[in-house]
Amino acid sequence: MTLKSATPDFIDSLRAVLPDAAFREAAPRYFEEPRGRWQGQGVIVAPGDAEGVAQVVRACAGARVPIVPYGGGTGLVGGQIAPDGPVPVILSLERMRAVRGLWPGENVVVVEAGAILQDIHEAAEAAGRLFPLSIAAKGSARIGGLLGTNAGGVNVLRYGNARDLCLGLEAVLPDGRIWHGLKRLRKDNTGYDLRNLLIGSEGTLGVITAAALKLAPRPAGEGTALMAVAGARAALDLLAMARDHMGEGISAFEIIHRQGLDFLAETLPDIRQPFAEPPEWCVLIDVGLARGLDPAAALETLFAEGFEAGLVHDGMVAQSQAQRHAFWEVREQIPEANRRIGSVSSHDISLPLSVIPEFIARGTGVIAGIGDFRVNCFGHLGDGNLHYNVFPMPGRTRADHVAERDAIKRAVHDLVHEMGGSVSAEHGIGRLKVGDLERYGDPVKLDAMRAIKAALDPVGIMNPGAVLRAGG
Amino acid sequence: MTLKSATPDFIDSLRAVLPDAAFREAAPRYFEEPRGRWQGQGVIVAPGDAEGVAQVVRACAGARVPIVPYGGGTGLVGGQIAPDGPVPVILSLERMRAVRGLWPGENVVVVEAGAILQDIHEAAEAAGRLFPLSIAAKGSARIGGLLGTNAGGVNVLRYGNARDLCLGLEAVLPDGRIWHGLKRLRKDNTGYDLRNLLIGSEGTLGVITAAALKLAPRPAGEGTALMAVAGARAALDLLAMARDHMGEGISAFEIIHRQGLDFLAETLPDIRQPFAEPPEWCVLIDVGLARGLDPAAALETLFAEGFEAGLVHDGMVAQSQAQRHAFWEVREQIPEANRRIGSVSSHDISLPLSVIPEFIARGTGVIAGIGDFRVNCFGHLGDGNLHYNVFPMPGRTRADHVAERDAIKRAVHDLVHEMGGSVSAEHGIGRLKVGDLERYGDPVKLDAMRAIKAALDPVGIMNPGAVLRAGG
Numbered sequence: 001m002t003l004k005s006a007t008p009d010f011i012d013s014l015r016a017v018l019p020d021a022a023f024r025e026a027a028p029r030y031f032e033e034p035r036g037r038w039q040g041q042g043v044i045v046a047p048g049d050a051e052g053v054a055q056v057v058r059a060c061a062g063a064r065v066p067i068v069p070y071g072g073g074t075g076l077v078g079g080q081i082a083p084d085g086p087v088p089v090i091l092s093l094e095r096m097r098a099v100r101g102l103w104p105g106e107n108v109v110v111v112e113a114g115a116i117l118q119d120i121h122e123a124a125e126a127a128g129r130l131f132p133l134s135i136a137a138k139g140s141a142r143i144g145g146l147l148g149t150n151a152g153g154v155n156v157l158r159y160g161n162a163r164d165l166c167l168g169l170e171a172v173l174p175d176g177r178i179w180h181g182l183k184r185l186r187k188d189n190t191g192y193d194l195r196n197l198l199i200g201s202e203g204t205l206g207v208i209t210a211a212a213l214k215l216a217p218r219p220a221g222e223g224t225a226l227m228a229v230a231g232a233r234a235a236l237d238l239l240a241m242a243r244d245h246m247g248e249g250i251s252a253f254e255i256i257h258r259q260g261l262d263f264l265a266e267t268l269p270d271i272r273q274p275f276a277e278p279p280e281w282c283v284l285i286d287v288g289l290a291r292g293l294d295p296a297a298a299l300e301t302l303f304a305e306g307f308e309a310g311l312v313h314d315g316m317v318a319q320s321q322a323q324r325h326a327f328w329e330v331r332e333q334i335p336e337a338n339r340r341i342g343s344v345s346s347h348d349i350s351l352p353l354s355v356i357p358e359f360i361a362r363g364t365g366v367i368a369g370i371g372d373f374r375v376n377c378f379g380h381l382g383d384g385n386l387h388y389n390v391f392p393m394p395g396r397t398r399a400d401h402v403a404e405r406d407a408i409k410r411a412v413h414d415l416v417h418e419m420g421g422s423v424s425a426e427h428g429i430g431r432l433k434v435g436d437l438e439r440y441g442d443p444v445k446l447d448a449m450r451a452i453k454a455a456l457d458p459v460g461i462m463n464p465g466a467v468l469r470a471g472g
Numbered sequence: 473m474t475l476k477s478a479t480p481d482f483i484d485s486l487r488a489v490l491p492d493a494a495f496r497e498a499a500p501r502y503f504e505e506p507r508g509r510w511q512g513q514g515v516i517v518a519p520g521d522a523e524g525v526a527q528v529v530r531a532c533a534g535a536r537v538p539i540v541p542y543g544g545g546t547g548l549v550g551g552q553i554a555p556d557g558p559v560p561v562i563l564s565l566e567r568m569r570a571v572r573g574l575w576p577g578e579n580v581v582v583v584e585a586g587a588i589l590q591d592i593h594e595a596a597e598a599a600g601r602l603f604p605l606s607i608a609a610k611g612s613a614r615i616g617g618l619l620g621t622n623a624g625g626v627n628v629l630r631y632g633n634a635r636d637l638c639l640g641l642e643a644v645l646p647d648g649r650i651w652h653g654l655k656r657l658r659k660d661n662t663g664y665d666l667r668n669l670l671i672g673s674e675g676t677l678g679v680i681t682a683a684a685l686k687l688a689p690r691p692a693g694e695g696t697a698l699m700a701v702a703g704a705r706a707a708l709d710l711l712a713m714a715r716d717h718m719g720e721g722i723s724a725f726e727i728i729h730r731q732g733l734d735f736l737a738e739t740l741p742d743i744r745q746p747f748a749e750p751p752e753w754c755v756l757i758d759v760g761l762a763r764g765l766d767p768a769a770a771l772e773t774l775f776a777e778g779f780e781a782g783l784v785h786d787g788m789v790a791q792s793q794a795q796r797h798a799f800w801e802v803r804e805q806i807p808e809a810n811r812r813i814g815s816v817s818s819h820d821i822s823l824p825l826s827v828i829p830e831f832i833a834r835g836t837g838v839i840a841g842i843g844d845f846r847v848n849c850f851g852h853l854g855d856g857n858l859h860y861n862v863f864p865m866p867g868r869t870r871a872d873h874v875a876e877r878d879a880i881k882r883a884v885h886d887l888v889h890e891m892g893g894s895v896s897a898e899h900g901i902g903r904l905k906v907g908d909l910e911r912y913g914d915p916v917k918l919d920a921m922r923a924i925k926a927a928l929d930p931v932g933i934m935n936p937g938a939v940l941r942a943g944g
Contacts, residue, residue: 105712106825106856152659161659163668164636179916184824186855187624187633188894189672190901190909191939192921196635196668200661217715240577243689246762248720290718293764352656353578383658384578422660429662437662444651448928449664455927456920467663 003464004064005087006043013063014045017055021095022047030090033081034074034137037432040081042068042090049096050170050178050209057207057461058176060089066464067091069203071145072116074137076348077430079149079202079466088464091207093144099123100210107215108167108184113144113208120213129215132159132251136332144208150200152426154286154331157382158251159216161426163199168212171198174205174457182212197452202428203463205456219249219288223295224324227303227315228279232357234311235283235381241309242285242302249293252286253382259391260334260378267340271333272326279314283381284331286324334378338389342398344373345408347388349416350425356384359419363388366411370404385425388412413440429467437467475936476536477559478515485535486517486561489527493567494519502562505553506546506609509904512553514540514562521568522642522650522681529679529933530648532561538936539563541675543617544588546609548820549902551621551674551938560936563679565616571595572682579687580639580656585616585680592685601687604631604723608804616680622672624898626758626803629854630723631688633898635671640684643670646677646929654684669924674900675935677928691721691760695767696796699775699787700751704829706783707755707853711825713781714757714774721765724758725854731863732806732850739812743805744798751786755853756803758796806850810861814870816845817880819860821888822897828856831891835860838883842876857897860884885912901939909939 015023024030024044031040047053060067066088070080082088093114100110104127111120117131117138124131135141135153145151147169151162159165168183181195198206229235232255239253261278264271275282285302289295299317306312318324338346351359360377367373372393379387390408392401413423417440429437438446453460453468464470487495496502496516503512519525532539538560542552554560565586572582576599583592589603589610596603607613607625617623619641623634631637640655653667670678701707704727711725733750736743747754757774761767771789778784790796810818823831832849839845844865851859862880864873885895889912901909910918925932925940936942 103824103826105708107715108824150661150665152661156659160636163665164632173916173920177916177919179920180914181917183894184892185822185894185897187628187822187852187857187897189622189624189896189898190894190905190913191672191917192677192924193622193635193665193668193672194917194920196665197924200663200665205664217719219719220716236577243579244692244763247689247691247760249762288719289762290721290765290770291716292770293762298762298764350657350659352575352580354575380659385659420656422655422657422662424661425657425659426661433662441662442652444645444649445653445663445666447649448645448651448666451927452664452669452924455923 002064003066003086003460006065006089010063010065011043014056014059018047018052022052024092029073030070031081033078034076038078038081038083040083042082042088044090044092046092046095050172053091053172053207053209054176054178056089056091057172057174060461061174061176061459064459064461065089066461068463069144069148069207071113071142071148072137072140074141075145075149075430076427077432079428079430079463081431085465085470093142096209102127103184104129106184107217108212109215110182110210110212111143112210113142115143117141117143117146124215128218130218131213132216133162133165136335143211147199147208147211148201148203149428152380152383152385154252154254154380156380157253158248163196165214166195166199166211167214169195169198169208170210172207172209174462182210184212200428202430202466204453204467205462220291221293221295222288223299224318224327225285225299225303225315226274226282226327227285227306227312228275228282229312230310231281232360235281236353236356238283238306238311239382241306245302246287246289246298249287249289250285250382251288252284254284254331255378255381256282256284256331256334257377259374259376260337263337263341263376264330264333267337268333271329274316274327274330275314284327338376341391343389343391344398344401345390345405347409347412348425348427349388349421349423350383350385351416351419351421353384355419359415362415363412366415367408370407370411431466434467434469474536475538475558475932478537478561482535482537483515486528486531490519490524494524496564501545502542503553505550506548510550510553510555512555514554514560516562516564518564518567522644525563525644525679525681526648526650528561528563529644529646532933533646533648533931536931536933537561538933540935541616541620541679543585543614543620544609544612546613547617547621547902548899549904551900551902551935553903557937557942565614568681574599575656576601578656579689580684581687582654582682582684583615584682585614587615589613589615589618596687600690602690603685604688605634605637608807615683619671619680619683620673620675621900624852624855624857626724626726626852628852629725630720635668637686638667638671638683639686641667641670641680642682644679644681646934654682656684672900674902674938676925676939677934692763693765693767694760695771696790696799697757697771697775697787698746698754698799699757699778699784700747700754701784702782703753704832707753708825708828710755710778710783711854713778717774718759718761718770721759721761722757722854723760724756726756726803727850727853728754728756728803728806729849731846731848732809735809735813735848736802736805739809740805743801746788746799746802747786756799810848813863815861815863816870816873817862817877819881819884820897820899821860821893821895822855822857823888823891823893825856827891831887834887835884838887839880842879842883903938906939906941
């Protein structure tokens with residue numbers, strides 16, 4: 001069924017039912033995305049409540065006008081951008097930012113979809129609790145988009161992905177009706193898991209308008225260490241050792257390659273380098289432990305046993321909050337350093353933990369077979385999630401390698417797929433990886449997805465072209 | 473579309489493609505369920521591999537013969553029983569019990585759907601790991617059914633429900649094609665969450681044939697305590713205090729009412745009563761802590777601070793494994809004592825934690841308004857999951873109260889629904905609660921469920937009459 005553009009007449013019909021505040025100027029930020037691959041189009045509509053969202057969806061369904069749900073605009077795969085086709089309504093949740101309720105005794109908060117992640121962090125902290133989802137873009141990412149894309153980040157190892165932190169949803173389905181599913185329950189086996197179906201569907205099955213989220217107790221004490229490891233296999237052995245010591249107390253276990261430290265030194269020289277001589281591989285370990293345990297002492301014990309076992313050869317345990325922040329600053333500024341260098345091809349991949357050392361070894365060979373490049377491999381090792389990014393050699397730029405870009409991406413993704421991994425660990429499919437999903441996705445699952453999409457959104461108005469090919 | 477019975481001719485056509493071993497005698501156990509409410513019917517077929525399951529499903533789809541997926545037969549809501557309608561194929565997974573692989577370093581095991589939960593526990597333990605899902609029927613429940621119903625149990629507080637422990641699935645969809653989704657990945661954002669859609673769909677959207685499951689590190693030390701509390705509010709405050717002390721270290725937090733202890737004393741007098749004078753309310757706390765912490769000492773500190781705060785007035789911390797088992801025996805035998813007394817109406821409900829004290833108070837009034845009954849309220853308080861079971865007064869039997877049964881169930885469920893709870897916390901809908909789902913379920917969600925069912929199973933062969941009304 002053919003979709004139609006949001007014409008001035010159509011927008012006028014919306015003006016008749018929504019307040020003026022719902023109509024926003026078409027500022028450039030709505031049409032840009034962080035990596036600059038696409039330029040979007042659309043008419044911005046920002047309802048103030050779920051009923052307003054429902055009115056927009058009903059109107060669009062009636063007129064066959066496409067809708068692109070819009071959160072913080074921080075997505076990296078173009079799910080929030082409509083570069084072509086009929087002009088859509090950009091349905092922004094920015095005016096729906098309320099914390100509807102917070103129950104510290106239940107460890108639950110209910111927030112509207114437009115709430116910014118950092119604000120949720122602060123609301124939880126004010127109640128003596130922790131909302132563990134954390135990503136670099138936390139100052140602008142909104143919870144509706146974080147759930148729509150099932151965001152990951154640095155604390156997945158301990159607390160899970162966005163979907164694992166959601167107890168219930170309120171959402172507008174493609175027919176414009178509101179599903180009131182904001183349950184604050186840990187156990188609820190009453191029918192199909194519509195919540196998890198919407199989470200990660202990237203706005204193609206409905207619009208999340210509010211969510212009931214899990215909070216966690218704040219650990220009694222926290223600690224951070226950087227340890228130089230002999231390689232990826234040693235890093236994994238160290239992770240297993242850390243789990244034997246501290247169980248779920250390990251909040252993050254990040255791997256950093258020397259290439260990342262070198263890029264930092266080159267592009268952001270003000271950031272203090274932690275090691276006098278950058279090791280080939282190091283890990284950043286963050287722990288939050290129960291009362292009666294000293295995180296710094298536990299990390300020192302881990303280092304001593306890891307040293308004894310030949311897994312680590314250098315390292316430092318943060319002795320203050322300032323040091324913890326300094327260690328994390330190194331990890332968190334690596335993406336910025338990468339941006340300044342300019343990657344030829346970036347890959348957000350995951351693998352079964354035990355094959356990661358083999359993947360890294362084979363990946364080196366695969367890239368070398370294509371040309372001379374620098375690889376910065378870093379990320380959430382504890383989750384098997386690597387950011388495997390390929391850069392030009394010194395003196396060259398990404399523009400010099402346009403011709404090799406597709407071949408690199410294909411080769412890396414083919415290898416990941418062959419080894420049982422995923423070509424989109426935490427960023428989603430959006431518009432960038434529709435072809436990858438078709439190539440690597442299980443055909444039976446893809447057909448089931450298409451059947452579900454057709455059943456819930458028969459007109460195809462919800463974010464057409466994201467995840468699944470439009471009209472496909 | 474009309475379904476047809478599995479005729480002898482149809483079964484002969486299956487015999488042409490499946491080995492003799494796949495055809496099982498129609499033993500009575502396949503047609504009974506634990507609470508004796510229904511008597512089933514069907515022809516038993518037990519394929520030896522996923523391809524065999526796919527052949528059965530394809531044949532049934534072609535001939536419009538219904539399929540009832542069958543695990544351990546321990547479900548409490550009749551999801552595994554077809555009491556009427558066309559004679560189905562009872563598709564038993566009992567021959568598919570293999571552990572396909574176990575990766576201790578990844579904390580992952582891949583098992584076939586017919587694997588018995590206890591066997592998975594033992595495989596994990598042999599590898600120094602823990603598979604945390606645990607229910608009373610662990611000696612006969614099979615993982616396919618546990619996932620199909622999203623089973624809960626005693627460790628949900630710490631480790632989540634069955635769905636939270638599953639990384640990937642292999643399943644046969646209603647068209648007889650196999651979805652190969654056995655990923656061993658912690659992060660994989662490649663399309664809709666078909667895994668969670670199948671989990672908890674109770675065999676109405678497909679047949680799970682294998683699963684990749686999360687394992688956990690075994691806690692360095694474990695401990696158990698029984699504490700008499702002033703009431704449900706005090707129990708919740710004690711839970712919050714315990715979380716402040718031990719974070720995720722609390723594996724189970726069960727509440728027990730004196731009624732349960734009295735029933736135990738009456739029906740199972742050999743079980744040692746923990747308290748000289750049974751308190752009105754007590755909690756059973758199980759903890760598993762990291763290295764460097766003494767679980768018994770931590771529980772004693774919790775008791776001391778709880779006593780100081782007026783939350784607990786009596787209690788004991790297990791000093792040996794034998795004592796831990798004795799404490800758990802009290803909790804685990806309460807359902808058996810209940811069975812011997814004979815309930816008028818049982819309710820597997822969940823509520824937001826903070827309203828539980830009010831629910832218990834109001835529930836007492838609601839039941840008293842119907843007649844004189846004894847209420848045994850116990851369960852997984854940490855998850856907000858209560859088993860709220862209503863019994864006759866001494867000298868009377870459940871048969872004396874047939875007339876009040878529906879009124880009690882309705883009144884309890886109405887109250888739960890009004891207070892934001894669920895009328896099926898962990899058992900599912902099956903055939904028992906189809907009417908409850910229609911009454912209390914969100915109508916928009918129900919329509920979405922029907923649309924998904926029609927999209928994935930247009931002929932309606934998969935477990936017709938479970939979850940959704942057949943042909944509805």
